[in-house]
Amino acid sequence: MRTLVANGTIVTADQVIRTNVLIEDDRIVEIAPSIASPADHTIDASGKLVLPGGVDVHTHLDMPLGKIRTSDDFESGTIAAACGGTTTIIDFATQSKGQTLRQALDAWMKKADGKAAIDYGFHLVVTDLSDQVEAEMDKLVSEGVPSFKLFMAYPGRLMLDDGAIFRALVRTRENGGQVSIHAENGHVIDVLVKRALAAGHTAPKFHALTRPAGTEAEAVRRAIALAELAGAPVYLVHLSTAEAAEEVGAAKKRGLPVFGETCPQYLLLSEERYQEPGFAAAAYVMSPPLRTVADQDRLWRALAAGELDVVATDHCPFMMKGQKEIGLGDFSKIPNGAPGVEFRMSLLYDGGVRPGRLTLTRFVDVTSTAPARVFGLYPRKGTIAPGSDADLVIFDSDRAARISAATHHMRVDYNPYEGREVTGVAETVLSRGRTIVEQGRFVGRAGAGAFLRRAARERQDLG
Ligand code: URP
Ligand code: ZN
Ligand code: ZN
Numbered sequence: 001m002r003t004l005v006a007n008g009t010i011v012t013a014d015q016v017i018r019t020n021v022l023i024e025d026d027r028i029v030e031i032a033p034s035i036a037s038p039a040d041h042t043i044d045a046s047g048k049l050v051l052p053g054g055v056d057v058h059t060h061l062d063m064p065l066g067k068i069r070t071s072d073d074f075e076s077g078t079i080a081a082a083c084g085g086t087t088t089i090i091d092f093a094t095q096s097k098g099q100t101l102r103q104a105l106d107a108w109m110k111k112a113d114g115k116a117a118i119d120y121g122f123h124l125v126v127t128d129l130s131d132q133v134e135a136e137m138d139k140l141v142s143e144g145v146p147s148f149k150l151f152m153a154y155p156g157r158l159m160l161d162d163g164a165i166f167r168a169l170v171r172t173r174e175n176g177g178q179v180s181i182h183a184e185n186g187h188v189i190d191v192l193v194k195r196a197l198a199a200g201h202t203a204p205k206f207h208a209l210t211r212p213a214g215t216e217a218e219a220v221r222r223a224i225a226l227a228e229l230a231g232a233p234v235y236l237v238h239l240s241t242a243e244a245a246e247e248v249g250a251a252k253k254r255g256l257p258v259f260g261e262t263c264p265q266y267l268l269l270s271e272e273r274y275q276e277p278g279f280a281a282a283a284y285v286m287s288p289p290l291r292t293v294a295d296q297d298r299l300w301r302a303l304a305a306g307e308l309d310v311v312a313t314d315h316c317p318f319m320m321k322g323q324k325e326i327g328l329g330d331f332s333k334i335p336n337g338a339p340g341v342e343f344r345m346s347l348l349y350d351g352g353v354r355p356g357r358l359t360l361t362r363f364v365d366v367t368s369t370a371p372a373r374v375f376g377l378y379p380r381k382g383t384i385a386p387g388s389d390a391d392l393v394i395f396d397s398d399r400a401a402r403i404s405a406a407t408h409h410m411r412v413d414y415n416p417y418e419g420r421e422v423t424g425v426a427e428t429v430l431s432r433g434r435t436i437v438e439q440g441r442f443v444g445r446a447g448a449g450a451f452l453r454r455a456a457r458e459r460q461d462l463g
Contacts, residue, residue, distance in 0.1 A: 002039040060315060134171050142456070310374065396426075
């Protein structure tokens with residue numbers, strides 16, 4: 001089957017060029033202004049942008065949290081992702097205490113199997129680092145699961161101490177894996193939470209007030225220091241503050257392999273949301289919390305300048321009704337997280353490219369190319385080139401849409417961007433050559449997504 005994507009404006013991380021793309025089955029085979037060989041099917045992309053499929057390396061689908069779980073499973077979450085122009089996700093498989101990493105991976109593979117509508121991989125969240133688990137890390141890296149997430153927050157549940165974080169970093173220096181870190185000082189936050197509750201402060205806004213910017217900045221500094229000591233690369237997830245962005249930028253300037261991620265919510269929503277009346281502000285209870293407009297501004301500049309590398313969503317949806325409500329009367333019990341997987345591309349285009357904060361090429365870099373590179377998927381994913389998977393988004397940069405929970409595909413009863421009008425929407429989406437979204441409508445199949453074995457970094461010379 002040969003498909004021609006004709007007359008579009010192709011955007012990669014390096015160039016913007018009006019040309020044609022020929023697809024044969026699931027791969028791109030030719031890119032040229034005129035293609036002689038006949039196609040079975042032509043998609044007219046004139047007047048549209050043609051982007052590499054979005055790569056969202058931070059989602060939490062079907063994730064258990066106490067007695068509840070995130071409200072999107074691998075079917076609803078990946079269909080929503082596809083409708084927004086994302087064709088690859090990397091989700092998190094969390095090791096329970098006492099579990100092997102293999103058991104955690106198997107459990108998450110089962111959740112995705114037969115359900116995922118787009119391609120997917122997993123990071124392993126390490127919560128219990130025994131010698132045996134360290135050895136397992138090597139095995140997973142060699143089997144195509146080369147990334148691990150560690151928490152500096154949530155003591156007693158997910159947090160690892162500095163010794164364990166250092167051991168994991170050293171191990172990845174040796175085995176070619178990649179550590180990601182959730183950088184917030186969990187012990188300090190716990191003290192602030194206890195003090196707030198003791199003072200009778202129970203409303204959702206106290207979630208943000210007990211996680212001040214300094215708790216992120218301190219942890220980011222410590223994470224970078226530990227990675228430098230270990231001689232390993234490190235990727236910092238969901239950065240929310242100016243100070244964190246500056247720490248990452250400074251580390252890069254010193255030549256360290258430090259990568260930074262932020263999310264649309266930290267670029268576009270601010271702490272004023274916590275002033276919404278009653279329990280409404282629970283919609284924005286996520287960790288780290290929303291910050292100031294000045295932080296947003298600095299994050300945009302850091303993205304444009306290459307101090308930060310990736311925009312992912314940290315899609316972690318909980319229903320307001322019955323789930324967020326668990327925290328009525330105690331902000332510390334509100335499930336942390338917010339939905340976003342469907343709107344990353346439109347929000348970044350509308351909020352970043354249209355006002356001139358990001359160039360088109362940088363937009364593609366932070367939403368597709370850089371995440372594919374950092375996590376071992378490039379050049380199969382993350383670009384438009386002969387040999388790459390035919391994951392393409394025909395993006396209408398002039399079309400406007402209004403974001404609303406009434407029309408979104410995510411399985412969650414609110415949208416943090418409710419009522420916001422965005423210009424720039426995914427019109428047609430191809431996943432390995434198959435059309436899965438047509439005129440914004442999902443026409444793919446749950447279960448058609450494939451598990452992606454990812455490449456390790458080149459082994460480091462241990463000297
Ligand atoms: O609040 C958040 N971000 N929940 C998801 C888990 C995490 O920390 O990434
Ligand atoms: Zn996190
Ligand atoms: Zn997360």
